[in-house]
Amino acid sequence: VTAAGGRPTLEAVARRAGVSRATVSRVVNGSPKVAQEIQARVRRAVEELGYVPNQAARTLVTQRTGSIALVLTEEANRVFSDDQVFPGIILGVSQVLEAADRQLVLVMAHSPAGHDRIERYATGGHVDGVLIASMHGADPLPAALAHRRIPVVCGGRPLGRADGLPYVDVDHAGGVAAAVRHLLAGGRRRIATIAGPQDMVAGIDRLAGYRAALRDSDRRSIVAVGDFTRASGAAAMRQLLADDPELDAVFVASDLMAHGALRTLREAGRRVPDDVAVVGFDDTEMAQFTDPPLTTVRQPIVEIGRRMAGQILRLTDGERVEPAVVLPTELVVRESA
Amino acid sequence: VTAAGGRPTLEAVARRAGVSRATVSRVVNGSPKVAQEIQARVRRAVEELGYVPNQAARTLVTQRTGSIALVLTEEANRVFSDDQVFPGIILGVSQVLEAADRQLVLVMAHSPAGHDRIERYATGGHVDGVLIASMHGADPLPAALAHRRIPVVCGGRPLGRADGLPYVDVDHAGGVAAAVRHLLAGGRRRIATIAGPQDMVAGIDRLAGYRAALRDSDRRSIVAVGDFTRASGAAAMRQLLADDPELDAVFVASDLMAHGALRTLREAGRRVPDDVAVVGFDDTEMAQFTDPPLTTVRQPIVEIGRRMAGQILRLTDGERVEPAVVLPTELVVRESA
DNA sequence: GTGAAAGCGCTAACAG
DNA sequence: CTGTTAGCGCTTTCAC
Numbered sequence: 001v002t003a004a005g006g007r008p009t010l011e012a013v014a015r016r017a018g019v020s021r022a023t024v025s026r027v028v029n030g031s032p033k034v035a036q037e038i039q040a041r042v043r044r045a046v047e048e049l050g051y052v053p054n055q056a057a058r059t060l061v062t063q064r065t066g067s068i069a070l071v072l073t074e075e076a077n078r079v080f081s082d083d084q085v086f087p088g089i090i091l092g093v094s095q096v097l098e099a100a101d102r103q104l105v106l107v108m109a110h111s112p113a114g115h116d117r118i119e120r121y122a123t124g125g126h127v128d129g130v131l132i133a134s135m136h137g138a139d140p141l142p143a144a145l146a147h148r149r150i151p152v153v154c155g156g157r158p159l160g161r162a163d164g165l166p167y168v169d170v171d172h173a174g175g176v177a178a179a180v181r182h183l184l185a186g187g188r189r190r191i192a193t194i195a196g197p198q199d200m201v202a203g204i205d206r207l208a209g210y211r212a213a214l215r216d217s218d219r220r221s222i223v224a225v226g227d228f229t230r231a232s233g234a235a236a237m238r239q240l241l242a243d244d245p246e247l248d249a250v251f252v253a254s255d256l257m258a259h260g261a262l263r264t265l266r267e268a269g270r271r272v273p274d275d276v277a278v279v280g281f282d283d284t285e286m287a288q289f290t291d292p293p294l295t296t297v298r299q300p301i302v303e304i305g306r307r308m309a310g311q312i313l314r315l316t317d318g319e320r321v322e323p324a325v326v327l328p329t330e331l332v333v334r335e336s337a
Numbered sequence: 338v339t340a341a342g343g344r345p346t347l348e349a350v351a352r353r354a355g356v357s358r359a360t361v362s363r364v365v366n367g368s369p370k371v372a373q374e375i376q377a378r379v380r381r382a383v384e385e386l387g388y389v390p391n392q393a394a395r396t397l398v399t400q401r402t403g404s405i406a407l408v409l410t411e412e413a414n415r416v417f418s419d420d421q422v423f424p425g426i427i428l429g430v431s432q433v434l435e436a437a438d439r440q441l442v443l444v445m446a447h448s449p450a451g452h453d454r455i456e457r458y459a460t461g462g463h464v465d466g467v468l469i470a471s472m473h474g475a476d477p478l479p480a481a482l483a484h485r486r487i488p489v490v491c492g493g494r495p496l497g498r499a500d501g502l503p504y505v506d507v508d509h510a511g512g513v514a515a516a517v518r519h520l521l522a523g524g525r526r527r528i529a530t531i532a533g534p535q536d537m538v539a540g541i542d543r544l545a546g547y548r549a550a551l552r553d554s555d556r557r558s559i560v561a562v563g564d565f566t567r568a569s570g571a572a573a574m575r576q577l578l579a580d581d582p583e584l585d586a587v588f589v590a591s592d593l594m595a596h597g598a599l600r601t602l603r604e605a606g607r608r609v610p611d612d613v614a615v616v617g618f619d620d621t622e623m624a625q626f627t628d629p630p631l632t633t634v635r636q637p638i639v640e641i642g643r644r645m646a647g648q649i650l651r652l653t654d655g656e657r658v659e660p661a662v663v664l665p666t667e668l669v670v671r672e673s674a
Numbered sequence: 675g676t677g678a679a680a681g682c683g684c685t686a687a688c689a690g
Numbered sequence: 691c692t693g694t695t696a697g698c699g700c701t702t703t704c705a706c
Contacts, residue, residue, distance in 0.1 A: 106443030394683035
């Protein structure tokens, strides 16, 4: 008795081992109450036939899939950017899930239609829980899934009212404050910022952090907004230079934008850090290789993924989790400031 | 009648609409031969109950899952690198699969044990086909899956004898040849190379291409080997400078290593391109922002993903595919050479 | 300890 | 066009 795909079924193994399906099932699932001798016989049959359990059948009865979805609702170019945020999260998540013998199912939704597909996907019982790693706007997906009683954990503090959904984020404000303090301690007087997009938590929180830090020190804020890409950083830096030619420092909300800003400064003939100090955010590997190497704020991206995975595992096991996990950030000083 | 998860079943919808399960199934699956009136009635019931088909049940009978696995068998740090190769492939694959209404299942195997898990995963009928995007050594996985009759497409020419498995790769040799020709045309006489790891196709093919191109021109080859990381590029450049202080050009097998090499050259007081010309490979976004911007070889990473997805879809539909798809590369000239 | 039997929720002939 | 009837391959009481 073999399955449609030509693969052997439980029945086939049972026949070969001369036992019932129930017994084979017990052995395969590691039930302790099966005689040693029979266990051995069954295992041999499994081996010889190359039997592998059919997941669909198993899921149908157990109502569990053993997989967790990681949803990336982003426009293509952002996932494809090299700030390492998404790859880092993916890495952290997969490490933990692999250790827990769960499958990671990466689901991307570029199009708006993709959103529906994902809801159907999760609701269809394809996965036991969902991790949402989008950091954009007020995403309705988390709430929609939660409403369907599907365990959800968000990466990044959810905007809008995804009331009480558990999330994992980093201490943006703390990192920015450290950066600004460092600039002030270095004697900088006109500290500008290149902010990230204001529909993303990272963009919002980092700009807010900058404003708060400057307010404390009584300096005025000088702001340009980018979208976390190098090109936007380069453009924002030009803007800033035009707005205030006297500026002597700039806190840039991402290393990528900082890279762009460095190029603009170079083209404008400003020396870094002599004329203008530059601080980035993310501590990408790249930051060590720019000219000059970038002072930046380190955030534990991979750890975010690990925590998210940890939380969702707990949730799918019916346990409670803390509503918010906020990981620390840290200033890394290099030559640029 | 609702499922264990509290979700409504086909039966529930059928009851509510006053028809049989079969009819509901037809409507849900878009069969044309159902009376308009009844269709409407069923759809309304579906809507009201918030019915979503149970995938496990569907898969159990159709023997199809509608999902494709993309396997990344790499050590963490490489997937986590910012050369954009993996993200690019993921992007391309997901675009095509999304358009075909198939789910992408990303599967990572960092540990050796993970390899087995993946084989079980695919063999367990979790997916209809497998895409393998590892570019390392002679991976046994592709052949193992193929042996299990599971459709497989490789990203990158498989090393070892994964006999006749279809793959998608780029024209490494062609790109390198263009790079070396460009250097020669610029009057460079001592052209070194920083090669990639020699257990990866990209590393092997690019070094072979460099050797072939130089052989044609009668110059001697000067080689250092890195592992595609910036740090290794920096180290290899130091090596090269020690080996041949007179060198006036270097072809680097990846932009990341080229970035590292640029830093070493800067530290050594060599001007680029005046003293030493540098050419990279990959055309990452970063290449436009290095100092100076990097001349490099562009490869259509996203397109690789798209093609892989296209091939696997064909395969799962029982069609034949060409055994090898090789995409063109192109030299992009900027200030560094 | 082990087997028999009853489904999990859905699709796909086959009748009508 | 619609309903009836078998299962898909597995887990899980419940008897023995």
